[in-house]
Amino acid sequence: MVFKVSHTTSYKYDSGVTFCHNIATLKPKNIVGQTLLDYRLEISPTPTEISEKIDFFGNVVTRFSIQQHHKELKVTASSIVEIDSSLKPDIYQSVDAQKITLQQAIQELKSIEPNILEVRQFILESILIAKITPEIKEYASVSFKPDRPIFEAAYELMQRIYTDFEFDPEFTNVATPIHDVMKEKKGVCQDFAQIAIACLRSVGLPGRYISGYIETLPPPGKEKLIGTDASHAWFSLYIPKFGWVDFDPTNNQLPKDQHITVSWGRDYYDVPPLKGVIYSTGKNKMNVSVDIRPAV
Numbered sequence: 231m232v233f234k235v236s237h238t239t240s241y242k243y244d245s246g247v248t249f250c251h252n253i254a255t256l257k258p259k260n261i262v263g264q265t266l267l268d269y270r271l272e273i274s275p276t277p278t279e280i281s282e283k284i285d286f287f288g289n290v291v292t293r294f295s296i297q298q299h300h301k302e303l304k305v306t307a308s309s310i311v312e313i314d315s316s317l318k319p320d321i322y323q324s325v326d327a328q329k330i331t332l333q334q335a336i337q338e339l340k341s342i343e344p345n346i347l348e349v350r351q352f353i354l355e356s357i358l359i360a361k362i363t364p365e366i367k368e369y370a371s372v373s374f375k376p377d378r379p380i381f382e383a384a385y386e387l388m389q390r391i392y393t394d395f396e397f398d399p400e401f402t403n404v405a406t407p408i409h410d411v412m413k414e415k416k417g418v419c420q421d422f423a424q425i426a427i428a429c430l431r432s433v434g435l436p437g438r439y440i441s442g443y444i445e446t447l448p449p450p451g452k453e454k455l456i457g458t459d460a461s462h463a464w465f466s467l468y469i470p471k472f473g474w475v476d477f478d479p480t481n482n483q484l485p486k487d488q489h490i491t492v493s494w495g496r497d498y499y500d501v502p503p504l505k506g507v508i509y510s511t512g513k514n515k516m517n518v519s520v521d522i523r524p525a526v
Contacts, residue, residue, distance in 0.1 A: 232311070232524065233309075233311050233523065233524060234525045235308070235309040235311060236306065236308050236519075237518075238519045239305045239504050239516065241302065241515070242515045243302070243512065243514045244512035245511045246300065246301045247301075247303070249508070250295065251294075252504060252505065253293050254294070254307070254503065255285075255289055255441070255501050255503055256271065258311050258491065258492050262319075263314055263315050263318035264313055266311055269307070269308070271292060273303075274302075274304045275298060276296075278295050279297075280295075281294075289501060290493075313488075313489075314487070315487050319472065326472075327469050328381050330379060330469055330470060330471070331376065331380065332377070332433060332435070333376045335380050336434050339435075339470065351496070352496060353431055356495075357497060359496070365409070365413070366409075370387070370429035370432045373429075374387075374435075380467065384467045384477055385477070387477075388477040391422050395417060395421075395479075397418060398418070401417060406421070408421065408425055418480075419480040422463075422479040423464050423465040424497055426477065437465055437467060438467075438494050438496070439463065439465060439497045439498060440465065440491055440493075440494045441498070442489060442490045443462050443489070444481070444489050444522075459520045461518070462480070463498065464476055465477055465479070503518075
């Protein structure tokens with residue numbers, strides 16, 4: 231599949247802004263099974279300074295500053311991405327990887343090989359997953375047993391989150407603690423991914439946060455509406471001697487040809503699509519529109 235992706239973020243400021251500095255993480259990755267064919271980033275007003283770099287996690291980030299008075303900021307990232315999940319290693323084709331138990335995985339993760347040392351950072355606390363509560367440990371323990379394969383356990387965890395949690399965009403924002411999400415069993419895809427990662431880390435396994443997009447299909451006979459897609463998030467588990475395996479608890483599926491990966495980190499804090507600081511007073515209003523459709 232080849233997709234065209236348009237992601238627009240706009241801010242309107244009541245009193246205007248005299249200076250802003252921003253970081254955009256909007257450029258899809260070039261990874262196995264995903265090829266970035268084209269990418270453009272349009273910013274209005276035109277930035278005074280702009281640069282692109284690779285961050286600690288290997289994501290492409292764009293830094294830009296606007297040093298003139300403006301009452302509106304508009305950032306549009308346009309991408310063309312080819313997805314072919316058949317090129318990725320298939321966990322279902324690896325009997326050995328499917329059989330690795332929690333005990334075996336923890337033993338393998340004690341290695342000091344460079345690739346294992348890199349992975350172990352995803353077991354540690356992070357900004358938004360800082361303290362693992364007894365409630366999260368208890369929730370994780372239902373699926374993860376010492377002699378149970380971790381792929382099987384993670385798959386069940388994904389299914390349980392899909393069943394137990396209600397998708398409610400009004401309940402949470404980016405600052406809502408995962409413990410509140412755990413207590414109320416409500417949230418959005420970012421929350422569900424972080425709950426899953428907290429569960430993985432509670433049993434000593436690496437959990438990675440994935441930020442990207444998913445194509446949403448319209449009901450049969452209905453035309454797809456522009457702007458109905460949104461940024462999406464899911465989680466990934468590292469299985470020793472195999473690699474990372476992605477799980478989407480919001481949709482109860484392993485990501486394939488409808489998922490587009492933009493970035494990854496320890497949690498949402500590492501990879502928000504756009505963040506920054508402004509010099510201003512008064513209120514401001516943000517609007518985000520994402521559209522994904524097959525390239526014709």
